[in-house]
Amino acid sequence: MSEVRVVLVDDQELVRSGLRRILRRRDGFEIVAECGDGSEVPATLDGLSSGEDRGVDVVVMDLRMRTVDGITATADILARGDGLPVLVLTTFDDDEMLSGALRAGAAGFLLKDSSADDLIRAVRTVADGGHWLDPSVTGRVLQQFRTGPAPAPARSAVDPLTARELEVLQAIALGRSNGEIADELVISELTVKSHVGRIFTKLGLRDRPAAIVYAYDNGLVRPGRS
Known part of the structure; x- marks a missing residue:
């Protein structure tokens, strides 16, 4: 099985360090790049895609960052048209940001206090083309997401x-x-x-x-x- 190639986007070095310790090469992951802000993502992805390697499999994205937030950065990634999936990380009370991330095209969301096993499963699922919605906040996020008329029976x-x-x-x-x-x-x-x-x-x-x-x-x- 080939390694899952990951780009980490979070403005806190401590958080990125923790993610690196979980998404280890010996467990089938390779952290190919890190960004401290959403504004750094386009150039980072351009650099990776222009090389001779096989690019990126998934972006793990924080939502709240100083210059360009995770919603905007996610929308920018999806606008590239290469199908690169985004898994967003957030806190328990960020429903509005999460619904915005889903509208932007994120493949899933995971709470920052989730277990290491859940993070590993979520990253693998999203990289493989699936979606990951943290069950503890799914209902609330979907309520924020809904903007159309009431659903049919x-x-x-x-x-x-x-x-x-x-x-x-x-x-x-x-x-x-x-x-x-x-x-x-x-x-x-x-x-x-x-x-x-x-x-x-x-x-x-x-x-x-x-x-x-x-x-x-x-x-x-x-x-x-x-």
Whole structure:
């Protein structure tokens, strides 16, 4: 298995040091760069992508920084169009910032006081194309995220979907990557990708975060389930 290549973005050296101690090379991670502010991210990523190595697999992003915050930096990363996923780190009471990060396209969020094991799982999940929503604040963050009309009843919400597409949507909402969904449903990853595309088209969804919100809003999964 190749190493997960990580960029750390946090304005506190003490926090970055702690992350380095957890995301160790012997556990399958390589910290390829660190940024002390969101303003440093574009040049850092440009430098990494222009080299001969294989670039970056995931950015671990703080939200509150002095010059350019994590929401803006996340949006800038997603605007690059190369699909680089972002996992944001925050404190328990940062619901508004977290919902902003999801709108910006973050692949997930994790509380800074989470365990080392959760951090490792979250980074691997996001790097593999999945999503990670910390269950202790998921419900509150989704409430902040919702900006549209009240959701339709659950039956009408899933009527356009086949039974298998519904299974895939529920798995997406639980943060599963395409590879994990393929293993769970005993189908190919290419088939999963086809299902995901049809789900987005049928439900008018833009991306996986929107699918996660849709599933929670319509009672297809509940916060805390894993």
